[in-house]
Amino acid sequence: MKRYIDVIMAGFGGQGVLLIGNLLAYAGMREKLNVTYIPVYGVEMRGGTANCTVVLSEEEIGSPIINTPKSLIIMNRPSLDKFQSRLADGGIQLVNSSLVEPELVEKGGRIRTVLVPANELADQVGNARAVNTVMLGAYVASTGMVKLETVEACLAAVMPAKIVPLNVTALRTGADYALKQLASMPAVKKPAKAAAPKQAKPAKSAAEKKN
Amino acid sequence: MAGNKERLFVKGNEAIAMGALAAGCRCFFGYPITPQNDIPEFMSKYLVEAGGQFVQAESEVAAANMLLGAGACGVRAMTSSSSPGLSLKQEAISYMAGSEIPAVIVNMNRGGPGLGDIGPSQGDYFQSTRGGGHGDYRLLVLAPSSAQEAYDMTFDAFDLAFASRNPVLILGDAIIGQMKEPITPREPKAVDPAEGGDWRLIGAPKSGPDKREHRIIKSLFLNDGELAGQNMKLQAKYEAWKKLAACETFEVNDAELVVVAYGSIGRIAKNAVRNLRAKGKKVGLLRPKTLYPFPEKALEKLAKAGKRFLTIEHNLGQMVEDVRLSVRHYADSELFCVYPGNMPSPDDFEAPILRALGRK
Numbered sequence: 069m070k071r072y073i074d075v076i077m078a079g080f081g082g083q084g085v086l087l088i089g090n091l092l093a094y095a096g097m098r099e100k101l102n103v104t105y106i107p108v109y110g111v112e113m114r115g116g117t118a119n120c121t122v123v124l125s126e127e128e129i130g131s132p133i134i135n136t137p138k139s140l141i142i143m144n145r146p147s148l149d150k151f152q153s154r155l156a157d158g159g160i161q162l163v164n165s166s167l168v169e170p171e172l173v174e175k176g177g178r179i180r181t182v183l184v185p186a187n188e189l190a191d192q193v194g195n196a197r198a199v200n201t202v203m204l205g206a207y208v209a210s211t212g213m214v215k216l217e218t219v220e221a222c223l224a225a226v227m228p229a230k231i232v233p234l235n236v237t238a239l240r241t242g243a244d245y246a247l248k249q250l251a252s253m254p255a256v257k258k259p260a261k262a263a264a265p266k267q268a269k270p271a272k273s274a275a276e277k278k279n
Numbered sequence: 280m281a282g283n284k285e286r287l288f289v290k291g292n293e294a295i296a297m298g299a300l301a302a303g304c305r306c307f308f309g310y311p312i313t314p315q316n317d318i319p320e321f322m323s324k325y326l327v328e329a330g331g332q333f334v335q336a337e338s339e340v341a342a343a344n345m346l347l348g349a350g351a352c353g354v355r356a357m358t359s360s361s362s363p364g365l366s367l368k369q370e371a372i373s374y375m376a377g378s379e380i381p382a383v384i385v386n387m388n389r390g391g392p393g394l395g396d397i398g399p400s401q402g403d404y405f406q407s408t409r410g411g412g413h414g415d416y417r418l419l420v421l422a423p424s425s426a427q428e429a430y431d432m433t434f435d436a437f438d439l440a441f442a443s444r445n446p447v448l449i450l451g452d453a454i455i456g457q458m459k460e461p462i463t464p465r466e467p468k469a470v471d472p473a474e475g476g477d478w479r480l481i482g483a484p485k486s487g488p489d490k491r492e493h494r495i496i497k498s499l500f501l502n503d504g505e506l507a508g509q510n511m512k513l514q515a516k517y518e519a520w521k522k523l524a525a526c527e528t529f530e531v532n533d534a535e536l537v538v539v540a541y542g543s544i545g546r547i548a549k550n551a552v553r554n555l556r557a558k559g560k561k562v563g564l565l566r567p568k569t570l571y572p573f574p575e576k577a578l579e580k581l582a583k584a585g586k587r588f589l590t591i592e593h594n595l596g597q598m599v600e601d602v603r604l605s606v607r608h609y610a611d612s613e614l615f616c617v618y619p620g621n622m623p624s625p626d627d628f629e630a631p632i633l634r635a636l637g638r639k
Contacts, residue, residue: 090288090459097288097461105288105459130550132458135624225288 070126071101073213074134076151078119079143079164084200087226088141089120091204094222095214096124104132117146124213139211141203143186148172155179162207162246164199180253182210182246189241195231198238205242210250216243286461291451292317294426294462295385298433299357300325303470304383306332306349306356308342310364313397314453315387318359339364343371350380350446351496353479355437355470359385362403363394365411372446373412376513377498381440381447381475383433384418388452390619399453399543400619404597407450408571415510417517418448420570424546426460428568434465439523441474443516450570452593454543517572526574527566530556534563536636537581539602539612540591541567544623548591551628562632570598575605582606589613589635591628613638 075092077085089105096103107120121137123129135154140161142148145168152174155161160180163173166187173181184206190199201223208216220239223232289297296318299307307326309319323333336342342358349356360368365386375382388403390396410416419439423429429451436447483493500506529549531537540548545566552564565581567574582588582605590599590612602612615631617623 093459094288097286103288103461106454106457129460129546130553131547131625132454132460133547133622133624135626 071213072123072125072127073139073211074121074123074137075139075141075207076119076121076134076137076154077141077143078117078147078151079141079200081116081118083118083143084197085118085141085143086120088200088204089122091201091219091222091226092124092208092214093122094225095208095219096122098218098222099214101126101214102129104129106132117144117150119147119151139207141207142168143199143203144168145172152179160210162203162210164203166199182206182249184242184245184249186242189245190238193234193238193241195234195238198235201235201238202242202245205239205244206246207242208239209243209246216240286463288459288461289426290317290457290459291423291426291429291455292387292457293321294430294460295359295433295449295451295456296321296325297462297464298430299383299437300329300331301465301467302355302434302437303468304331304355304357304437306334306345306354308334308336308345308349308356308358310336310339310342310360312339312361312364314389314399314456315359315361315385317456318385318387339367340370343368346382346384347371347375347380350375350382350440351378351480353475353481355381355383355441355474357383357385357437359387361387361389361397362391362400363389365403365406369406369412372418373410373414373416374498375446376410376412376416376418377414377509378496379444379478379513380496381437381444383436383440383447383449385433385449385451387456388450396620397453398620398622399455399593401452401542401544401593401597402595402619403450404570404592404594407448408573408601416513417520417571418446419443419520419523419572420448420450422450422541422545422568422570423455424542424566424568425455426458427462429455430462430464432568434468437468443520444478445516450542452543458543520572521576523569524572524574524576525568526577527564527568528577529553529564529566531563531565531581531586533561534586535561536589536632537563537565537586538589538591538628538632539565539567539578539598541570541598544591544593544617547623547625548628550625551632554625555629555632560633560636562636567598570601573601573605575601578602578605579608582609586610587613587635589615589632591615591617591631593617593619593623 079085093103093105136156142163164186165183186199186202189202307322390400421432440447599614
């Protein structure tokens with residue numbers, strides 16, 4: 069099966085979703101995948117919402133715009149309200165539980181959710197603004213689409229060198245947190261690292277088998 | 280995917296600016312408008328660093344006339360704008376076509392009519408392919424569907440403009456402009472310093488060894504028969520362009536229904552076609568890369584082979600007229616419109632494609 073995943077990342081303007089969207093796309097490119105990144109497009113304003121869509125694929129990417137994504141990074145409550153119902157069956161979402169009440173997360177096994185208290189973890193790392201890279205670390209560990217080392221190696225492409233070490237720590241902190249949670253999830257018995265890529269497969273559309 | 284060569288991760292807009300720089304563009308004249316502002320932003324830094332001239336003009340009208348001036352001097356020059364801005368540039372574009380001045384013009388199509396919105400649209404297909412301004416003229420129109428194509432087409436556009444002494448239009452939209460993708464840049468072009476040597480305006484010495492008659496570049500032809508001659512010359516030029524018509528085809532060989540779509544809609548439709556192929560549906564795609572000249576021969580060939588057609592456009596139905604003209608001896612084309620103001624995704628296209636496939 070060919071590697072393929074798409075993700076919508078959404079949050080408040082300023083939480084850094086566009087930056088981690090770029091970062092994930094760079095990592096995909098570094099791993100020789102085809103990638104597209106498209107930011108939400110509209111008349112945006114400070115304090116409003118922001119989101120971007122990233123597609124990673126071994127095959128040529130048709131649409132950069134995805135209606136029913138296979139994964140989500142949800143940074144705040146309005147983003148959960150907007151995107152959770154659009155997540156494809158079998159998809160996975162990473163939810164910032166610092167800002168989103170866990171009760172709001174969809175139950176019933178249609179989708180999988182990893183709750184990440186990203187604001188608290190970012191504070192632990194030493195900078196509240198690292199909330200985005202904490203979430204991306206958790207995402208990468210949960211989906212296994214690209215290697216965390218690759219993402220770390222791409223940090224310098226999207227941010228000043230002096231804050232790269234902090235963000236390496238943030239990525240790892242998010243990744244460790246997610247792996248622990250996945251390991252304790254009843255539905256996922258196998259080690260999370262091996263189980264995660266498999267999870268993405270059923271969600272893959274039948275179309276990806278062809279050619 | 281490119282072998283070992285370093286790929287750059289850039290917006291379509293940036294890819295266009297980079298392609299222009301690599302093609303030896305020396306002058307950029309523009310006026311801000313969403314969704315193409317990354318192009319002048321990039322040029323204001325990198326074109327200037329490369330020793331070129333960047334002017335943020337006082338208006339689109341001024342920018343287009345500066346472009347005319349630079350082109351008349353044989354300088355590789357470009358402008359970029361979006362739909363309402365293109366409308367303002369049309370007078371100068373008509374003059375450039377009439378007086379055979381090479382130039383590269385970028386339109387990152389946004390919603391219309393009027394000020395419309397800043398989202399993607401293909402509402403300027405008619406304006407782009409039918410000339411756009413007054414008079415009987417055409418532009419060479421290239422329609423990229425990826426950042427790499429945006430780069431490559433812009434890179435090639437300057438050569439095409441100078442080879443045919445005509446403005447070349449790159450027609451994208453907000454999706455093509457704002458989407459980031461990896462591109463593999465080309466080796467920068469070494470532009471012949473004598474380009475346009477026998478017609479460009481560089482000052483005619485009145486004495487000395489270089490003494491020559493002055494040249495005139497104009498679009499006013501008042502003498503008896505003069506304008507007819509000029510128009511016949513233009514017509515012959517447009518006729519000769521037909522060999523430049525280009526398109527991508529995907530899964531058309533055994534297809535019963537061929538979807539025709541260009542630019543961003545072309546790549547989204549390709550996804551839908553691929554999804555339907557996986558479900559065993561005999562559908563294919565033809566994506567015009569040149570909108571003028573239109574790939575009419577390729578379409579006619581498919582029509583002759585018994586295919587049926589569905590045109591998908593991000594407007595109320597414009598390219599469908601060219602598709603119908605191309606296939607008219609053998610077939611017709613159905614139409615599915617995505618209304619400007621909406622962002623389409625592949626899922627939106629599967630049902631209309633299946634409906635068209637089911638109607639025999």
